[in-house]
Amino acid sequence: MKILVLLAKGFEMMEFAPFVDVMGWGRNDYGYDIEVVTCGFQNQVMSTFNIPVIVDKTIEEIDIAEYAALAIPGGFEEFGFYEEAYDERFLELIREFDSNNKVIATICVGALPVGKSGVLENRRATTYHLGDGYRQKQLREFGVQVVNEPVVIDDNVITSYCPETASSVAFKLLEKLTSTEQMEVVKSAMGFK
Structure with missing residues (x-):
């Protein structure tokens, strides 16, 4: 199975890397059928702090099937994160998933x-909680029931509230795609408690 990692300009490396590493450990060390495919608006996406990343596909090449x-x-x-993250093509991909x-x-x-995108309307979710919760207020403006917890899962959507939660989200994603037991094997092998 494949996971699409959608990178908007200005994405944060610390929040990108856990998806690659956690799934990579599962695939490489334990034979889990998981492939990570990166995607951006251009072949090269400039991250926060100006580190360029070459992606596997551009957004026009994606078939969500x-x-x-x-x-x-x-x-x-x-x-520049919101310049691309709020682009209609980015939002439409989210809606399709x-x-x-x-x-x-x-x-x-x-x-x-x-x-x-409208996907979280009347659903529970979270986002960056520091700085007087200004990002959580923005999320609430989209009709979201904001929960001030590190990781919030509402059916098929996993959200979290700061970079520190990055590995937790990657492990939750692995768990949803495999099993709790398989996720725990990788988590333990990587030294997480």
């Missing part, structure tokens, strides 16, 4: 485009 899940790391506004009941996993402000 090929993917079991969508992962969205958050990013920094001052590095949700309408096909595929798992959507976000870290930190990665929940905001999901909220803007």
Whole structure:
């Protein structure tokens, strides 16, 4: 199975890497049938702090039928995150994953485009909670029932509230795609308690 990691300009590396590492450990060390495919608007996406990443596919090349899940790391506004994360093509991809009941996993402000897409309306979710909760207020404006907890799961959508939660979200995604037992094997092998 494939997981699509959708990278908007200005995405945060710390929120991107756990999806690659956790799934990579599962595939490489334990033979789990999981492949991570990266995607952006261009072949090269500039992350927060100006680290370039070459992606596997551009957004126009995506056929959601090929993917079991969508992962969205958050990013920094001052590095252009919302310019692409709020683009209609980005939002439509989110809607398609949700309408096909595929798992959507976000870290930190990665929940905001999901909220803007309408997918989280009247559902429970969270996003960046520090700075007087201004990002959570933005999420609430999309009709979301904001929960101030580290990781919130509402059916097929996983959201979290800061970069520290990145590995927890990646493990939750692995668990949803495999099993609790298989996820625990990888988590233990990687030294997480």
